Every structure is written in C-alpha cells, then in structure tokens.
Amino acid sequence: MTQQPMPRGTTSGTPTSSAAGTRLDPWLGSYAERTHGMRSSEIRALFAVANRPEVVSLAGGMPFLDGLPLDVLSDVAARVVAERGLQALQYGSGQGDQALREQILDVMALEGIEAHPDDVVVTTGSQQALDLVTRVFVDPGDVVVAEAPSYVGALGVFRAYQADVVHVPLDEHGLVPEALEETLGALAAAGRRVKLLYTVPNFHNPAGVSMTPERRPRILEIARRYGVLVLEDNPYGLLGFDREPWPALRSLDDDGVVYLGSFSKTFAPGYRVGWAVAPHAVREKLVLASESAILCPSNAAQISISTYLATCDWRGQIKSYRELYRERRDAMISALTEHLPDATWNVPDGGFYTWVRLPAGLDAKDMLPRAVTARVAYVPGTAFYYDGAGADHMRLSYCYPTPERIREGVRRLAGVVAGEREL
Ligand code: PMP
Numbered sequence: 107m108t109q110q111p112m113p114r115g116t117t118s119g120t121p122t123s124s125a126a127g128t129r130l131d132p133w134l135g136s137y138a139e140r141t142h143g144m145r146s147s148e149i150r151a152l153f154a155v156a157n158r159p160e161v162v163s164l165a166g167g168m169p170f171l172d173g174l175p176l177d178v179l180s181d182v183a184a185r186v187v188a189e190r191g192l193q194a195l196q197y198g199s200g201q202g203d204q205a206l207r208e209q210i211l212d213v214m215a216l217e218g219i220e221a222h223p224d225d226v227v228v229t230t231g232s233q234q235a236l237d238l239v240t241r242v243f244v245d246p247g248d249v250v251v252a253e254a255p256s257y258v259g260a261l262g263v264f265r266a267y268q269a270d271v272v273h274v275p276l277d278e279h280g281l282v283p284e285a286l287e288e289t290l291g292a293l294a295a296a297g298r299r300v301k302l303l304y305t306v307p308n309f310h311n312p313a314g315v316s317m318t319p320e321r322r323p324r325i326l327e328i329a330r331r332y333g334v335l336v337l338e339d340n341p342y343g344l345l346g347f348d349r350e351p352w353p354a355l356r357s358l359d360d361d362g363v364v365y366l367g368s369f370s371k372t373f374a375p376g377y378r379v380g381w382a383v384a385p386h387a388v389r390e391k392l393v394l395a396s397e398s399a400i401l402c403p404s405n406a407a408q409i410s411i412s413t414y415l416a417t418c419d420w421r422g423q424i425k426s427y428r429e430l431y432r433e434r435r436d437a438m439i440s441a442l443t444e445h446l447p448d449a450t451w452n453v454p455d456g457g458f459y460t461w462v463r464l465p466a467g468l469d470a471k472d473m474l475p476r477a478v479t480a481r482v483a484y485v486p487g488t489a490f491y492y493d494g495a496g497a498d499h500m501r502l503s504y505c506y507p508t509p510e511r512i513r514e515g516v517r518r519l520a521g522v523v524a525g526e527r528e529l
Contacts, residue, residue, distance in 0.1 A: 143265035156483030162515030202228025218357035232380035255490030271492035280317025309342040309457025312501035346456035347432035437509035441516035458505035
C-alpha cells in the first residue's frame with residue numbers, strides 16, 4: 107500500500123481545528139511550539155493608518171534624524187567604500203570589528219563602565235542582543251523578572267523563547283527593591299527557576315523614569331543573593347536633559363550583569379549596530395549564538411560607525427539630540443497640563459517617552475480606534491505587560507513630531523478623552 111502524504115495543515119494526521127486556518131495557511135500544523143508565543147501586535151493594523159501624514163503619531167520610538175549632518179555622513183560613506191571597501195564589503199568577525207569595540211569603550215566610559223574590548227560583542231541593534239541573551243539563558247518555562255511595565259520588544263523576545271515573565275513594580279525612582287526582594291523570595295519558595303532580571307534603568311521605555319543611584323547597588327545585591335543575572339538594557343542613558351548620566355549597573359558589577367548598548371538613539375537606527383558586554387564565559391556563548399544566527403554583524407555598518415566616531419563630533423551630536431528632545435518633552439508636558447488636567451503623568455528627565463494614566467474608567471486600548479479616527483495615535487499600556495494589564499495607561503512619545511505637532515496631537519487626544527466620557 108502506498109503511503110498517503112499527510113495533508114498540509116494537520117498535526118499527526120489530525121485535521122486542524124480551524125478549517126479557515128487550514129485554507130489560509132497550509133503549514134499551520136507544522137509550526138514549532140515556540141511560534142505560538144509569537145504574536146503579531148493587535149495594534150499593527152492601526153499603526154499602518156497612524157503613519158499617514160494627517161495623523162499625529164505619539165506612538166513610535168523613532169529618533170528624529172533631521173538633525174544629523176547628512177553631508178558629513180555621505181562623506182563618511184564614500185570614504186568607507188573608497189578607503190576600506192574590500193574589508194567593509196567582506197564577512198567579518200562574529201564578535202565584531204576590533205576598532206569599533208575599542209571605541210565602544212569610550213562611549214561606555216561616559217557611564218562609568220570600565221571594560222576590555224574582548225568583553226564586547228557587536229550585534230545587529232540591541233534587539234538582537236536581547237534575542238541572543240534570551241536564547242543562551244532561557245528554557246521554556248523559565249522565569250524572566252521584568253519591570254511593570256517593560257519594553258514591548260523585549261517582552262516579544264521572552265515570549266518567543268517561551269519564558270514566563272513575572273513583573274515587578276516601578277515607581278518614580280525605578281524598580282522597587284522591596285518588591286523585587288519579595289518577588290524573588292516567593293519564586294524561590296515556589297521552586298521556580300529565575301534566569302534573568304530585565305531592566306531599563308535609564309529613561310525607561312515606556313515609563314520614562316530612571317533607577318536612582320541609591321537603588322542601583324541594592325538591586326544588584328538582591329539579584330546576586332538570588333543568583334539571578336541582570337540584563338541591563340540601556341539605549342537611552344546618554345540622552346538625559348538636565349544631568350550627566352548615572353553610573354551604569356555594569357559599572358558596579360562586572361560579573362553579575364550583561365549590559366546592552368545601542369547607537370540607534372544616540373546616532374541612527376538604520377545602521378542597526380548595538381552591543382552586549384558580558385562576563386567572559388557568557389560572552390563566548392553570545393558569540394557562538396550570534397554566529398549561528400547571522401555569521402557576523404555587518405562590516406559596512408560597523409566601519410561606517412567606527413569612521414563616524416573617529417572623525418565626527420559624536421559627543422556634540424548627542425548634546426544636540428539632548429537639547430532637541432528636551433524641547434519636545436517640554437512641549438508634551440505643557441500640552442498635557444493644558445489639555446488633559448485629569449490625567450496623571452511623570453515628567454521624564456531624558457529619553458523619548460511619557461507614561462500617562464488616564465482618568466478613571468477609561469481604557470486606552472479600547473479608545474485607540476477612535477483616537478486614530480481623530481488623527482492621533484499612541485501605544486496603549488497593555489502592550490507593555492505580559493499579562494494584558496495596563497489598560498488605564500498609554501505611552502506618549504515626543505521624540506519624532508515637532509513641538510507644534512505634539513501640542514496638536516495632545517489637543518486631539520483630549521478631544522477623544524472628552525468624547526469617551528460622554529459615551
Ligand atoms: N531596548 C529598548 C528599551 C528600546 O527602546 C529599543 C528600541 N526601541 C531597543 C532595545 C532596540 O533598539 P535597537 O535594536 O535599535 O538597538
């Protein structure tokens with residue numbers, strides 16, 4: 107008897123439960139377990155609309171690049187190809203370009219980090235570093251402890267590796283040490299394996315707050331006591347408005363922290379260059395994981411950034427970004443004060459985001475379609491929680507629109523909020 111091929115869209119010969127699903131995707135029965143956690147954002151469709159020019163988008167975290175010296179950068183691009191083209195267009199080291207890794211030390215020194223170039227692994231944005239660290243440490247069912255709320259892109263990675271995320275509250279001083287202690291104690295008592303403590307200590311995405319210098323050693327001490335590796339994600343640390351950067355967690359602890367940095371917010375995300383700094387043995391694993399994913403980061407991008415750092419005033423560029431974003435933060439806060447006095451929010455002293463709590467009874471996710479119709483977009487708070495909490499919050503970003511557009515966006519938002527109350 108000839109064996110019949112198994113129909114597509116079945117698992118072990120069992121037809122899939124959804125006939126429509128089978129029609130839409132003939133491979134439905136073949137996907138790996140881990141893909142069940144990979145969710146497309148429910149709000150993606152709305153964002154396609156939000157990107158229309160008539161909509162004021164307070165949703166995305168896109169840096170404002172118009173201030174970049176494009177003439178200088180086109181000279182850099184020409185030099186990279188003319189002078190180092192054969193290297194720039196070739197495969198490179200899995201760990202990343204040696205000269206760039208040395209320059210990254212100068213960037214990190216601004217936050218008190220002392221490291222060796224061998225400690226650095228260059229990645230395709232810090233997003234890839236999040237993926238690598240999770241791949242190296244997390245088995246399905248392991249716990250990742252993360253702030254409540256947490257960066258949506260990190261939650262997506264944790265979900266993809268089937269981690270169980272347990273949130274710990276933040277307040278205006280960052281992650282709350284007592285709550286961390288209590289959560290880790292309870293997880294230990296329940297016999298759970300906690301692999302990572304994920305934190306964005308500076309100008310948090312989405313909460314806008316920073317972990318105070320007093321709290322940093324306490325958080326490290328608690329994590330160390332419970333044997334939990336700290337994953338310090340720091341793309342915004344150099345973008346403070348009124349103060350110099352606070353010492354990185356990694357500057358206080360060499361072997362209990364994996365630090366992630368990025369050129370996306372301080373320079374330009376299109377190069378897709380970020381990095382991880384990790385204890386020696388961990389770094390070896392990250393390089394192996396990265397080689398299996400991408401062989402090596404882009405030499406063309408790394409050499410472009412390395413040339414930029416060597417020949418341009420990158421510190422001046424960061425200073426001008428800080429001034430630009432401070433002006434936009436001011437526009438956001440004054441517009442909120444004027445138009446949404448019943449909401450509450452924090453005043454971020456750096457970074458891109460304000461975290462707004464709506465007047466009682468309003469649901470930001472529910473309201474989003476009406477906001478988009480009123481030509482303003484934001485990210486509902488639910489995106490930043492593993493468990494769907496946060497509906498009474500929204501993230502408003504002030505990085506991309508001009509101050510006038512920010513004011514107009516908040517004015518439109520206030521109109522939507524007023525309309526909700528009448529519903
Ligand atoms: N971490 C945080 C907290 C972020 O906000 C972002 C970008 N929005 C990333 C990581 C990823 O940045 P990139 O991959 O561009 O370096």
